[in-house]
Amino acid sequence: MPPDNKNSMTQDRLLKSAEMLFAQKGYDAVSVREITNAAKCNLAAVNYHFGNKKTLYLSVFRERWMPRAQRIRACFEENLAGCGDTSPASVIQSLAEALIKGPLTDKERLCHFQLMIREITNPTEAFEIVTEETMKPSFEGLGQLLQPYLHESIDEERALLNILSIFSMVLYFNFARLPVSKIIGHAYDQPFKDRLVQHIVDFSLSGLPVRENAK
Amino acid sequence: MPPDNKNSMTQDRLLKSAEMLFAQKGYDAVSVREITNAAKCNLAAVNYHFGNKKTLYLSVFRERWMPRAQRIRACFEENLAGCGDTSPASVIQSLAEALIKGPLTDKERLCHFQLMIREITNPTEAFEIVTEETMKPSFEGLGQLLQPYLHESIDEERALLNILSIFSMVLYFNFARLPVSKIIGHAYDQPFKDRLVQHIVDFSLSGLPVRENAK
DNA sequence: TTGACATTCAAACGTTCGTTTGATACAGAC
DNA sequence: GTCTGTATCAAACGAACGTTTGAATGTCAA
Numbered sequence A, B: 001m002p003p004d005n006k007n008s009m010t011q012d013r014l015l016k017s018a019e020m021l022f023a024q025k026g027y028d029a030v031s032v033r034e035i036t037n038a039a040k041c042n043l044a045a046v047n048y049h050f051g052n053k054k055t056l057y058l059s060v061f062r063e064r065w066m067p068r069a070q071r072i073r074a075c076f077e078e079n080l081a082g083c084g085d086t087s088p089a090s091v092i093q094s095l096a097e098a099l100i101k102g103p104l105t106d107k108e109r110l111c112h113f114q115l116m117i118r119e120i121t122n123p124t125e126a127f128e129i130v131t132e133e134t135m136k137p138s139f140e141g142l143g144q145l146l147q148p149y150l151h152e153s154i155d156e157e158r159a160l161l162n163i164l165s166i167f168s169m170v171l172y173f174n175f176a177r178l179p180v181s182k183i184i185g186h187a188y189d190q191p192f193k194d195r196l197v198q199h200i201v202d203f204s205l206s207g208l209p210v211r212e213n214a215k
Numbered sequence C: 001t002t003g004a005c006a007t008t009c010a011a012a013c014g015t016t017c018g019t020t021t022g023a024t025a026c027a028g029a030c
Numbered sequence D: 001g002t003c004t005g006t007a008t009c010a011a012a013c014g015a016a017c018g019t020t021t022g023a024a025t026g027t028c029a030a
Helices: A004-025 A032-038 A045-050 A053-083 A088-101 A106-121 A126-149 A156-175 A177-184 A190-206 B004-025 B032-038 B045-050 B053-083 B088-101 B106-121 B126-149 B156-175 B177-184 B190-206
Strands: none
Touching: A004 A032, A004 A045, A004 A053, A004 A106, A032 A045, A045 A053, A053 A088, A053 A106, A053 A126, A088 A126, A088 A156, A088 A190, A106 A126, A106 A156, A106 B106, A126 A156, A126 B177, A156 A177, A156 A190, A156 B156, A156 B177, A156 B190, A177 B126, A177 B156, A190 B156, B004 B032, B004 B045, B004 B053, B004 B106, B032 B045, B045 B053, B053 B088, B053 B106, B053 B126, B088 B126, B088 B156, B088 B190, B106 B126, B106 B156, B126 B156, B156 B177, B156 B190
């Protein structure tokens, strides 16, 4: 039997380096040599531990992306439990905080959403993990939470579109930091992220802050 | 002097094929051979007409993406002129229709937003074209249109966040068709796009359709 | 100490990449 | 006809790619 320490150390370093590079540059723009250099191991290690580059990419989603998605979900549920109720305001506040401030470091969060976006624009086998095992269950859960509070006339599609819209904002403000920073004129610091959460909650609950007599 | 017809015909075919392939697969996943095969011309044509692959990619943005962004903008302005006023409802309706139904074919629109997303996640020199020459001016124009109607307490950053939020929805519902289709359970047909525009307008103006006594 | 096994490594594999080359075809100017 | 410049082409270039190989290294059971 191999020393499980050394074995998994190289595997873990590979997964870590691969995840960061895939997130930053995308699958095709990253070479196996680049990954193994970053992980400080031999070129052949990828094929020895994961078979090939594609399986390494899939392993990144299985071993690193999925657990993180679950951590975010757990954080949302903790936030909501702390609210004491399941009103739309509480739900959205808990969701926005879990996704934008949440349990992840800033680097992790950026990495997480970049991988997600790349999988949406270039779907591979990992797309199923992202949609079927993560997004879909989450959205169904949110739908059940919000449904009792929505207008009776709202059908299921409209309810889902509302949740997708909230999600689109969170996703966008996470992965499109560059253009957002360019447009608002400053970086993503902590106070701004606080204001961002507040904005998403406000906008989701009331839409544009229009004066009453101007609607 | 060469026959300007034949000259520009090959160039145009290259730009057309390159745009579609770059949008579908991303810069690194598309080879020059793939592009020249699609354009039915010789491999060396890319280097003869554009110098190299990277310049071809930039030319796609300059020669095809920018004009299309301008067509969308013109459509928005026509829509708004047809409304007779510049109320937030009219502005948002005109914007959502220009972006989601608009002057483009479905294929063009998908291509347009895919290129945009790719440039946001993998910024190159074309990123400046997308942000500085297109997004920023548009958002400033929208800000000036909406400002008079917003609450006096709303500062510039909050006003921009509102516009960015509307934009995030439009962008998301355009480029993330796959997961959206998976979640709502059907394809992007014309009636759905109508409902989508309506939803974006409603959501932007009022947020979640919550019952009054439940807010 | 020996043998079996897991892991690492340098080197090479064949393929595909972006780019270059030199020949060829063909237009209009003189 | 000859010359000039543009456009296309097949063929080849060196570099980088993902993957494979076989030897070397280290660890533990027997």
